[in-house]
Amino acid sequence: MSKPEIAGKQPLIEVVDPGRYYWCACGKSQRQPYCDGSHIGTGITPVEVEFEETKEVYFCMCKHSKDKPFCDGTHNKM
Ligand code: FES
Numbered sequence: 001m002s003k004p005e006i007a008g009k010q011p012l013i014e015v016v017d018p019g020r021y022y023w024c025a026c027g028k029s030q031r032q033p034y035c036d037g038s039h040i041g042t043g044i045t046p047v048e049v050e051f052e053e054t055k056e057v058y059f060c061m062c063k064h065s066k067d068k069p070f071c072d073g074t075h076n077k078m
Contacts, residue, residue: 002042007032008061009078011071015056022046023059023069033059033069 005027012033021034025047028038035046047069051057060068062075 002026002044004044004063006062006064006078009075010061011058011075012061013056013058015054016051017054018051020048020050021069022048025063025068027063033061 004025007024007027007029014033023033023046024031024035024039026039026042026044028042029036030038039045049069058071060071060074062078064074064078065072066074
């Protein structure tokens with residue numbers, strides 16, 4: 001499995017509607033923070049996350065969070 005690319009060094013703040021989402025774990029998606037299929041061949045797969053209510057979410061963009069798909073501040077150490 002290859003290492004994820006750093007898609008950004010700040011979290012991406014999104015207001016999500018209830019539903020299921022696939023967070024890009026490889027860093028290659030052109031539709032950040034969501035998977036667009038660009039991970040194919042990397043050995044990395046997206047992280048599925050489901051929200052039951054509309055809420056503001058801080059999505060990890062450095063792709064190295066220990067709390068994927070959420071930002072845990074790891075980007076501050078890069
Ligand atoms: S495009 Fe990155 S995990 Fe699918």
